[in-house]
Amino acid sequence: MQQSDIIIKNGTILTMNRENTVIEDGLIHVKGDTISRVGSGGGVTIEAEKTIDAHGGLILPGLINGHTHAAMSLFRGLADDLPLMDWLNNYIFPAERRIDADFVFTGTLLACAEMIMSGTTTFCDMYLFEKEAARAARKAQMRCLVGEVLYDFPSPNYGSVEKGLEYTESLIKKWQNDPLVSVAVEPHSLFTCSPDLLISANEMALRYEVPMVIHVAETLNEVEEVKEKYGKPPVEYLYSLGLLDSHLIADHCVHVSEQDIKKMAKNGTRVIHNPESNMKLASGIAPVTELITRGVTVGLGTDGCASNNNLDIFTEMDMTAKLHKIQTMDPTVLDSVTVLRMATIEGAKALGMEDITGSLETGKKADIIILDVDKPHLTPMYNPYSHIVYAARGNDVSHSIINGQPVMEDRKLLTLDIEEIMERAREKAIKVREWVS
Amino acid sequence: MQQSDIIIKNGTILTMNRENTVIEDGLIHVKGDTISRVGSGGGVTIEAEKTIDAHGGLILPGLINGHTHAAMSLFRGLADDLPLMDWLNNYIFPAERRIDADFVFTGTLLACAEMIMSGTTTFCDMYLFEKEAARAARKAQMRCLVGEVLYDFPSPNYGSVEKGLEYTESLIKKWQNDPLVSVAVEPHSLFTCSPDLLISANEMALRYEVPMVIHVAETLNEVEEVKEKYGKPPVEYLYSLGLLDSHLIADHCVHVSEQDIKKMAKNGTRVIHNPESNMKLASGIAPVTELITRGVTVGLGTDGCASNNNLDIFTEMDMTAKLHKIQTMDPTVLDSVTVLRMATIEGAKALGMEDITGSLETGKKADIIILDVDKPHLTPMYNPYSHIVYAARGNDVSHSIINGQPVMEDRKLLTLDIEEIMERAREKAIKVREWVS
Numbered sequence: 007m008q009q010s011d012i013i014i015k016n017g018t019i020l021t022m023n024r025e026n027t028v029i030e031d032g033l034i035h036v037k038g039d040t041i042s043r044v045g046s047g048g049g050v051t052i053e054a055e056k057t058i059d060a061h062g063g064l065i066l067p068g069l070i071n072g073h074t075h076a077a078m079s080l081f082r083g084l085a086d087d088l089p090l091m092d093w094l095n096n097y098i099f100p101a102e103r104r105i106d107a108d109f110v111f112t113g114t115l116l117a118c119a120e121m122i123m124s125g126t127t128t129f130c131d132m133y134l135f136e137k138e139a140a141r142a143a144r145k146a147q148m149r150c151l152v153g154e155v156l157y158d159f160p161s162p163n164y165g166s167v168e169k170g171l172e173y174t175e176s177l178i179k180k181w182q183n184d185p186l187v188s189v190a191v192e193p194h195s196l197f198t199c200s201p202d203l204l205i206s207a208n209e210m211a212l213r214y215e216v217p218m219v220i221h222v223a224e225t226l227n228e229v230e231e232v233k234e235k236y237g238k239p240p241v242e243y244l245y246s247l248g249l250l251d252s253h254l255i256a257d258h259c260v261h262v263s264e265q266d267i268k269k270m271a272k273n274g275t276r277v278i279h280n281p282e283s284n285m286k287l288a289s290g291i292a293p294v295t296e297l298i299t300r301g302v303t304v305g306l307g308t309d310g311c312a313s314n315n316n317l318d319i320f321t322e323m324d325m326t327a328k329l330h331k332i333q334t335m336d337p338t339v340l341d342s343v344t345v346l347r348m349a350t351i352e353g354a355k356a357l358g359m360e361d362i363t364g365s366l367e368t369g370k371k372a373d374i375i376i377l378d379v380d381k382p383h384l385t386p387m388y389n390p391y392s393h394i395v396y397a398a399r400g401n402d403v404s405h406s407i408i409n410g411q412p413v414m415e416d417r418k419l420l421t422l423d424i425e426e427i428m429e430r431a432r433e434k435a436i437k438v439r440e441w442v443s
Numbered sequence: 444m445q446q447s448d449i450i451i452k453n454g455t456i457l458t459m460n461r462e463n464t465v466i467e468d469g470l471i472h473v474k475g476d477t478i479s480r481v482g483s484g485g486g487v488t489i490e491a492e493k494t495i496d497a498h499g500g501l502i503l504p505g506l507i508n509g510h511t512h513a514a515m516s517l518f519r520g521l522a523d524d525l526p527l528m529d530w531l532n533n534y535i536f537p538a539e540r541r542i543d544a545d546f547v548f549t550g551t552l553l554a555c556a557e558m559i560m561s562g563t564t565t566f567c568d569m570y571l572f573e574k575e576a577a578r579a580a581r582k583a584q585m586r587c588l589v590g591e592v593l594y595d596f597p598s599p600n601y602g603s604v605e606k607g608l609e610y611t612e613s614l615i616k617k618w619q620n621d622p623l624v625s626v627a628v629e630p631h632s633l634f635t636c637s638p639d640l641l642i643s644a645n646e647m648a649l650r651y652e653v654p655m656v657i658h659v660a661e662t663l664n665e666v667e668e669v670k671e672k673y674g675k676p677p678v679e680y681l682y683s684l685g686l687l688d689s690h691l692i693a694d695h696c697v698h699v700s701e702q703d704i705k706k707m708a709k710n711g712t713r714v715i716h717n718p719e720s721n722m723k724l725a726s727g728i729a730p731v732t733e734l735i736t737r738g739v740t741v742g743l744g745t746d747g748c749a750s751n752n753n754l755d756i757f758t759e760m761d762m763t764a765k766l767h768k769i770q771t772m773d774p775t776v777l778d779s780v781t782v783l784r785m786a787t788i789e790g791a792k793a794l795g796m797e798d799i800t801g802s803l804e805t806g807k808k809a810d811i812i813i814l815d816v817d818k819p820h821l822t823p824m825y826n827p828y829s830h831i832v833y834a835a836r837g838n839d840v841s842h843s844i845i846n847g848q849p850v851m852e853d854r855k856l857l858t859l860d861i862e863e864i865m866e867r868a869r870e871k872a873i874k875v876r877e878w879v880s
Contacts, residue, residue, distance in 0.1 A: 079819075086829040087764075087778035119819035285765035286833070288774040315833035316820055321758065325765070327524075328722035332766075337725040341524035382516075382556040383753055383837075385865040386872030392523040396723070396752035399836045400820075428822040435823030 010056075010372070010410040012036040015047045017060025017376060020390060022067050022350045022365040026343055028390070032065060036372040039185060039410035044366050058405060058415070060376045064390050066346075067365050068127025068149075068373035068406060069319040070353030072278035073257045073307025075133045076142075077105070077113030079120065080434050082311040084442065090225070090287055098312060101441045102134065103162055110135035111142050112430045117317055118146035119424050123417065124318040124400025127373040127408045130255070130278070130307070130357055132192045132219055134163045137177060140187045147413050147421045149373060151357050153177070153192030153219055156207060158200050167203055171210060178214050185409055188216070190255070195221040196240050197231045201247060208249050217253050217358055223266075224258035225289045241266035250275055255356060257307065259297070260290040267293065271300040276356040279348070281325045282316075283309030294330050295339045305353030306345075318400035319349050327395050342391035376405040447493075447809070447847040449473040452484045454497025454813060457827060459504050459787045459802040463780055465827070469502060473809040476622060476847035481803050495842060495852070497813045501827050503783075504802050505564025505586075505810035505843060506756040507790030509715035510694045510744025512570045513579075514542070514550030516557065517871050519748040521879065527662070527724055535749060538878045539571065540599055547572035548579050549867045554754055555583035556861050560854065561755040561837025564810040564845045567692070567715070567744070567794055569629045569656055571600045574614060577624045584850050584858045586810060588794050590614070590629030590656055593644060595637050604640055608647060615651050622846055625653070627692070632658040633677050634668045638684060645686050654690050654795055660703075661695035662726045678703035687712055692793060694744065696734070697727040704730065708737040713793040716785070718762045719753075720746030731767050732776045742790030743782075755837035756786050764832050779828040813842040 012035070019032030021044060033047030035054060043052070085097035110133060121129060128149040131139050136154040143150040154163065154177060156170045164173040174191055181187045191211040193199040199207070199220075211218040223229055223240040236243045241262055244250045252274030259277045262270070270277070279292050297304050306326060308317045323345045330340045354364025363373045377398055379385070384393055384402065406414040413421050449472070456469030458481060470484030472491060480489070522534035547570060558566060565586040568576050573591040580587040591600065591614060593607045601610040611628055618624040628648040630636040636644070648655040660666055660677040673680045678699055681687045689711030696714045699707070707714070716729050734741050743763060745754045760782045767777045791801025800810045814835055816822070821830055821839065843851040850858050 080823065082834060083824065083826040083829040086826065086833065087775055089775060093774075116819055116822065123819060282761075282765060285769040286774065288768045288772045290772070291769060311834075315829060318820070318836075321761065321836075324719075324758065325762070328719060328762070329769075331725045332722040332728060335725045335727070337530075337723065338524055338526060380865070382553055382560060382861055382865060383755070385553065386517065386869050386875075387520065388872065388876070389520040389523065392520040392752060396523065397519060397748075399755070399758075399838065401836065401838050424819055428817070428819065432823050435825065438823075439825070 009038045010036050011054045012056045012058060012407070013052060013054040014058045014060060014065055014374065014376070017063045017065040018390060019044060019366060020064060020066040021367060022347060023367050034065065034366060034374065036407065036410050039371050041366060041368055041370050041372045044368055058376070061378070061380065063379050063404065064377040064394065065366070066375055066377065067350045067363065068375050068408060069125045069349045070305060070357065070364060071121060071126045071129040071308055071317060071319055072305035072353050072356050073280055073309055074117065074129050074131050074317065075310030076117035076129065076131050076139055077110040077133050078310035078312045079117040079317070080109065080113040080431060080438060082315045084312060084438060086315070097442050101438055104441045105134060105162060107135045107138045109434055111138040112427065112434055114139040114142035115146065115422060115427045116431045117311070118142060118148050119419060119422050119427055120317045122146065122148065122406050122414050122419060123403070124320060125375045125403040125406065126317065126319050127375065127406060128354070128357070128359065128363055130219065134161060140177070140181060144187055145421065147186065147408050147411055149186050149363060149408055151188050151190050151217065153190040155192055155194050156203060157194040157198040158203060171206055175210065178216060190217040190219045192219040195228065196243060197228050204247055204249060211253055217255050218249070219255045219257065222256040222259050223261040226261055229261045239263070239266070241269060245269055258284065258289070258292065260284055260292045262293065264296070267296055267300050267302065271302045276303045276305070278305050278307040278356060279326065280307045280309040281329050282322055283313040285325070285329070287313050291329060291333050294326070295334055303352055303355045304348055305356030306348050320394070320398055320400045323349050323395045342389070342395040345395050346391055372407055372410040374407045375403050377402050378404040446475045447473050448491045449493045449495060449844070450489060450491040451495045451497060451502055451811065451813070454500045454502040455827060456481060456803060457501060457503040458804060459784060460804050471502065471803060471811065473844065473847050476808050478803060478805055478807050478809045481805055495813070498815070498817065500816050500841065501814040501831065502803070503812055503814065504787045504800065505812050505845060506562045506786045507742060507794065507801060508558060508563045508566040508745055508754060508756055509742035509790050509793050510717055510746055511554065511566050511568050511754065512747030513554035513566065513568050513576055514547040514570050515747035515749045516554040516754070517546065517550040517868060517875060519752045521749060521875065523752070534879050538875055541878045542571060542599060544572045544575045546871055548575040549864065549871055551576040551579035552583065552859060552864045553868045554748070555579060555585050556856060556859050556864055557754045559583065559585065559843050559851050559856060560840070561757060562812045562840040562843065563754065563756050564812065564843060565794070565796065565800055567656065571598060577614070577618060581624055582858065584623065584845055584848055586623050586800060586845055588625050588627050588654065590627040592629055592631050593640060594631040594635040595640060608643055612647065615653060627654040627656045629656040632665065633680060634665050641684055641686060648690055654692050655686070656692045656694065659693040659696050660698045663698055666698045676700070676703070678706060682706055695721065695726070695729065697721055697729045699730065701733070704733055704737050704739065708739045713740045713742070715742050715744040715793060716763065717744045717746040718766050719759055720750040722762070722766070724750050728766060728770050731763070732771055740789055740792045741785055742793030743785050757831070757835055757837045760786050760832045779826070779832040782832050783828055809844055809847040811844045812840050814839050815841040
């Protein structure tokens with residue numbers, strides 16, 4: 007692949023660095039996969055092979071979707087507004103038993119198309135046939151942290167649980183030097199994984215120095231089940247197994263106590279907040295303001311399309327800012343700067359990628375999006391942060407660059423043939439309808 | 444203006460009639476301002492002067508924004524994430540004291556552009572210089588119910604309160620036979636209007652047989668203030684004044700009791716729910732499931748752009764469906780069909796326009812939008828309702844017809860010059876910055 011040499015100019019840069027530096031009339035120079043300069047564009051005469059004109063738009067770090075089941079894009083709208091157990095037992099589980107490698111490849115390609123087109127450049131995925139998810143992300147040229155879901159019962163992919171750990175190990179080895187794809191060990195949850203599986207998974211994560219990703223305290227049912235089985239609520243139980251550590255990425259954390267939060271903060275556990283999914287499934291509201299106040303790193307995720315039903319981090323930001331205001335009855339919490347940080351640099355920290363992505367700074371990999379603000383709903387602009395969180399939507403993103411490579415220009419995807427992907431998605435849907443009928 | 448003769452074909456029609464009839468491969472014929480046929484398109488050979496191909500998209504009634512302060516589009520992002528009183532006293536009120544007719548005209552044009560481009564065809568407005576709002580809506584060819592805000596203190600538009608009633612009366616007379624613009628009497632709230640003003644406003648509404656629009660029980664502070672001044676909470680106080688009637692449109696109703704809800708249901712009072720604004724200002728969560736269960740008609744609104752910060756009814760639908768699931772901890776409440784009804788036919792009922800708009804039925808005025816679903820985030824499609832509420836966004840709307848006249852085709856506005864409007868909006872913003880600095 008040709009080495010990039012790109013200038014992005016004529017826009018306001020939101021760096022999302024430590025000081026939230028904003029640079030009006032900014033200019034970014036990308037060389038190869040890296041940001042080689044971030045600064046003012048006034049009077050600068052740098053030349054490059056390619057110039058992208060932001061036309062007065064906002065230039066910001068690519069967004070980070072910290073929790074997805076990407077291939078579930080093929081289940082979007084299959085079943086909604088149902089009691090959780092009905093939804094799972096009569097729709098999602100029966101369908102998931104039938105999926106195969108090609109299903110996951112197609113579904114993840116579809117999800118990547120949606121994510122790029124709504125400004126996401128990095129995602130963290132947990133699903134079945136995850137080699138296919140990695141392959142799809144690589145084709146889309148998206149940055150990702152992926153992992154095969156592990157649980158006690160047989161998987162339609164790898165079969166018995168021992169094979170799941172072997173599959174994960176081969177996944178880690180296959181991608182260990184890849185510039186875009188990295189791999190995590192991903193036991194599903196405390197109520198679907200035995201203590202032995204959790205401990206084995208953790209050992210593997212430590213051995214290969216990769217994160218461990220797990221659902222934690224998503225629903226009250228889960229909390230009750232874990233308490234009943236193991237005599238402790240989820241976070242205490244994780245702690246007692248020695249798993250509450252700085253390599254742990256805990257998805258959801260809806261039902262956690264003040265004591266839990268203190269423990270997570272002390273141990274460096276990172277949290278991904280999924281407000282839309284938690285609301286749609288009526289799981290509860292995670293105590294995000296307390297998590298952040300106590301020093302826990304919190305990123306944002308959409309969860310899978312079947313429980314959201316979109317992969318748009320812009321609407322997730324809007325929901326986050328508003329949900330916690332109403333939860334705390336305080337309009338000042340989770341202001342727009344804090345929330346955009348959750349979707350960028352804090353999300354990068356949550357995935358252990360803060361040295362690579364999440365902000366626009368010299369030396370970081372070039373994961374950059376441009377937001378077109380020349381639209382009625384974004385005119386006039388007093389405050390770019392509040393525009394992004396409260397008014398913009400995914401389809402206001404005009405350009406995306408990942409790891410120095412343009413993947414979308416003027417809303418045209420450069421790495422994926424969306425007509426072909428949508429056609430294949432429609433074919434898969436015919437089968438899905440049969441599976442659940 | 445030329446009489447319309449338009450066929451819309453090759454899409455799935457969601458009629459939103461009483462039975463929620465869905466017609467695949469549907470065909471709608473519009474003659475003049477009216478829907479002359481809604482039915483299957485299979486084998487039909489009707490000819491018309493103009494044919495709009497929906498290209499497999501969804502054809503549905505135009506959305507109804509039941510509560511706006513449209514010209515506040517010029518304040519979007521001026522101040523966010525602040526305590527309510529700081530926001531009002533240091534930003535909104537000082538700015539509003541300086542606005543003039545041209546400000547409201549420009550701001551309302553900008554809002555109309557955003558609303559049309561996100562699928563809204565009818566809105567209910569309350570603001571200052573409302574003659575200009577009506578003029579702007581007319582220029583945009585949007586359907587609306589507008590009214591000058593009335594309160595005890597002097598208005599930058601009409602001066603003393605008596606003049607406000609005169610202004611309202613002249614507004615009613617000016618537009619009384621207009622096909623698009625209708626007028627309501629709009630006292631601001633129970634804590635900014637004396638009982639005399641409320642009673643006079645009500646008499647005028649009854650005399651001209653127009654609705655009365657008012658903010659009710661939006662915040663806990665308001666409830667306390669009304670109780671202190673008048674010895675009763677807002678809805679009881681309204682009732683005691685004889686105002687709780689079927690011509691009353693009550694915006695918000697966040698803090699209402701079971702008794703209040705019963706009274707509203709019995710008296711036919713209609714409610715507009717504004718979830719995003721109520722969340723962003725941390726006002727509270729309206730008991731929408733109870734209101735609907737008790738038989739109160741509930742429509743959706745965005746409120747003004749300064750407290751939302753968008754006019755997109757699609758995100759309002761998404762928020763409504765999710766917010767009440769988490770409030771009640773029940774994922775089955777406010778399902779996608781119910782929520783789309785709130786944004787269409789129930790919204791029309793709330794504004795007293797159910798004979799005119801809100802559903803696609805023969806004889807109704809032709810207020811129709813087309814949603815382009817040939818996109819990754821809307822493919823495949825199992826359920827059009829859940830796609831609309833949970834996955835689509837305003838900018839997925841490709842076409843809009845209001846009162847039989849196309850106002851947007853392939854996302855190009857036909858009635859407004861948006862470049863010119865945005866330029867004027869940017870000029871106004873320079874002044875606004877000075878006002879609050």
